[in-house]
Amino acid sequence: MGTRVDALIKWILGAKISHADFVEKSVSSNQIALRIGSAFGVLFELCNICRVLFFSNMGYAMVNRLIYLRFYLIYLVCCAAFLIIDFFCSLSVMVRHRFYMISVGMILFWHLLFNMYNVYLSGAMAYFTIVTAVFFFSGFLMFKPLYTIISLGVCYLTYIWFINPIFSVGEIVNFSVTICLCILMYLIRYKHLRIEISQANQMREVQQELTDAQRDFRLTIEQYEMIREQESSITFEWDIQEDWIRFSKEWKHYFDHPESIPQFYDFIKNLEQLSSSHKEILLTCMRNIKKGVPYQKYEFMLPVKNGGNRWFEIRVITQTNKQSEPVLGIGILSDITDRKDRISQLEKEIQMDLFTGLLNKASIERYGKRKLSELREGEKLAALIVDMDDFKDINDQYGHPIGDYVLKEAADILRHHAPVGARIGRIGGDEFMVLLIGCNISCMETYAEEVISKIPRIHWNGIEVSPSCSMGLAVASTPNVSYDELYRKADEALYHAKQLGKNRLYSLFSEQTENN
Structure with missing residues (x-):
């Protein structure tokens, strides 16, 4: 232990x-x-x-x-x-x-x-x-x-x-x-961050130790091994004058290209498998080495020999001669795909309401604001607010565990029957938001009626909980409408649904509503 x-x-x-x-x-x-x-x-x-x-x-x-x-x-x-x-x-x-x-x-x-x-x-x-x-x-x-x-x-x-x-x-x-x-x-x-600082210090120390007479502008095998042991990364040395690059043996673990490549600048420039944006990153790095930029770090995606793509991080220092002219680019190429995946997964989870698996309030609001600002001619953004009727009574009568179960089941119903392209979020304790963008969003009313019919069928271990929900629907057809205004219209429609007896949809789906 x-x-x-x-x-x-x-x-x-x-x-x-x-x-x-x-x-x-x-x-x-x-x-x-x-x-x-x-x-x-x-x-x-x-x-x-x-x-x-x-x-x-x-x-x-x-x-x-x-x-x-x-x-x-x-x-x-x-x-x-x-x-x-x-x-x-x-x-x-x-x-x-x-x-x-x-x-x-x-x-x-x-x-x-x-x-x-x-x-x-x-x-x-x-x-x-x-x-x-x-x-x-x-x-x-x-x-x-x-x-x-x-x-x-x-x-x-x-x-x-x-x-x-x-x-x-x-x-x-x-x-x-x-x-x-x-x-x-x-x-x-x-x-x-600690790894980055440590490796930058190591590379600076190696650069200081190298002299024209002692190293002939090259890292020794022992120094390469010392750096490579830290992350099993690929080390390389690019001769600027000869335009010749040499990689360590780890290069062959990822790529079919030889460990020693002449005319490397042209090789990168003509590499068809590399996307234009990531190709430009590598070419910019090489141009900066020629200019004498002392230290650089970039992230980019490279095609590997199994046919896929992986993310790599390059850290490179520029070695100069006594006249301060750049002669070598020496660096480390590290596979950071797993790190990128972990961070991406964490960012995704932070956007989620972990209780229901839907988007949380902040995420659904950001999505709505972004889509409103991107509305094109003919497109509309529909906002459907779903509120569970008398949910406090369910908690009081059956207890919070059953209440939590009802919320999760309601979230599953909203997700399972949602139109293609819809985004669903939880914006309150028992309140949800469904957003759909498109030229024809009339399907939202059909979707709402289907959800209203299925919510009362939620059971818990044979107990007839009989929940229900009310919904308010509003639509924006111009980017001049703010998300707050659209939300207010949908909330107003929800209020009317509650006033008319609950367990129903009230829609403000009309041209007049969209423009006001």
């Missing part, structure tokens, strides 16, 4: 690097993300403040408006202060690193309090704000694991403590899994 734990820790930490190297890389990586995020925060909170002061018609009591206004003002001041300090104060790398840690901690704490207040005010399960902050923290920023895990852990435990008496186990598990996925994504990024 101890051996397995040690192996796991070693896998997470990767190669050893100095604290100073990590801090320098962390600051350079975090600086761009934090500056963009803070600038966006200033603009966004200014809009929120204007909305609360001049345009809000949400019916909040004055005290609630004041609380929201204070939230927005605090966030605005913090973002503006961060930008001023970061741009105009001359800070050392270490001080700037600590300043970033404090700033990010404050941002997380603000989002936590704001989300908790939203839940307290609405009485509905909502964690979009805190999940967005956690995803930004784990997906775009980089700090040491202890700080990261403690920060995320405190946010998670505080939020779970707050919502535990209010919401079902399913909602809590869904939020917990989302946080765990964010932590896992961070650990994968942290591992590969």
